[in-house]
Amino acid sequence: MQAPRILKTRIYEQIVLQLQEEILSGRLAAGDRLPPERDLALRFRVSRASIREALSVLQSRGYIESRQGGGTRIRPTPDTLMTVPLDEQLARHGDAVRNPLEVRYMFEPQTAYLAAERATDDEVAVIRNLLAAQEAAIASGGTGLEQDTAFHLAIAEAAHNDLLVTIVKYINHAIRETREWSLRARSGTTNSVAHHHHILAAIAGHKPEAAQTAMAEHLEDVQMMALRWLRERAADLGSDHDRRPLLARTQAPGRESAESE
Numbered sequence: 001m002q003a004p005r006i007l008k009t010r011i012y013e014q015i016v017l018q019l020q021e022e023i024l025s026g027r028l029a030a031g032d033r034l035p036p037e038r039d040l041a042l043r044f045r046v047s048r049a050s051i052r053e054a055l056s057v058l059q060s061r062g063y064i065e066s067r068q069g070g071g072t073r074i075r076p077t078p079d080t081l082m083t084v085p086l087d088e089q090l091a092r093h094g095d096a097v098r099n100p101l102e103v104r105y106m107f108e109p110q111t112a113y114l115a116a117e118r119a120t121d122d123e124v125a126v127i128r129n130l131l132a133a134q135e136a137a138i139a140s141g142g143t144g145l146e147q148d149t150a151f152h153l154a155i156a157e158a159a160h161n162d163l164l165v166t167i168v169k170y171i172n173h174a175i176r177e178t179r180e181w182s183l184r185a186r187s188g189t190t191n192s193v194a195h196h197h198h199i200l201a202a203i204a205g206h207k208p209e210a211a212q213t214a215m216a217e218h219l220e221d222v223q224m225m226a227l228r229w230l231r232e233r234a235a236d237l238g239s240d241h242d243r244r245p246l247l248a249r250t251q252a253p254g255r256e257s258a259e260s261e
Contacts, residue, residue, distance in 0.1 A: 100174035
């Protein structure tokens with residue numbers, strides 16, 4: 001049996017993952033106050049600079065907030081309620097999770113369609129280089145998250161519509177956590193690269209409908225990979241999370257909707 005690939009991470013990323021795990025598992029609950037930087041540095045045996053960098057990442061992702069005179073506390077967000085079954089999460093806080101996915105499914109397949117119609121040779125080369133960079137990042141033990149994000153933005157730029165670029169930038173920010181979940185899932189990076197190759201081939205060949213279909217299929221797979229990672233985490237935590245999709249399958253333009261399994 002092939003051993004699982006070990007992802008290389010920098011020191012502050014390891015701290016982010018550890019604290020994020022404690023938040024998602026409920027060991028750190030919404031409203032809890034984090035220890036001071038010096039105490040965290042002693043606990044993790046790292047510099048305070050690494051702690052500050054890790055806390056900055058967690059704050060940018062919405063897990064924590066700093067209050068003047070009140071220290072750093074865990075924020076009440078959908079992600080901090082991961083120990084609650086998904087059906088309850090979505091009933092109470094689902095819009096924060098569901099809305100960006102729905103918007104992405106509405107816009108990105110059409111963005112790929114326009115990119116296939118309008119992309120210049122130079123823009124196709126940029127998209128191709130970003131895919132190669134993603135493959136290189138994965139081969140070196142990373143998830144390719146940044147390259148994945150840049151790949152989708154480059155497609156929006158190739159559509160030659162400034163409003164679409166703005167929308168995709170917002171989507172990229174809003175779904176960063178979901179994208180990371182999908183890439184960390186078993187076979188997540190492999191699936192991502194394969195779908196990106198299909199999308200690139202359609203755009204480079206100036207085949208709009210093929211690009212639209214390839215992007216829609218990719219987004220469906222991203223959702224399922226994110227759910228797979230959540231289920232894997234749920235098993236690790238001993239929780240029985242609801243396995244229903246966060247985003248109901250939607251018929252992509254020009255495609256027949258797939259039956260729910």
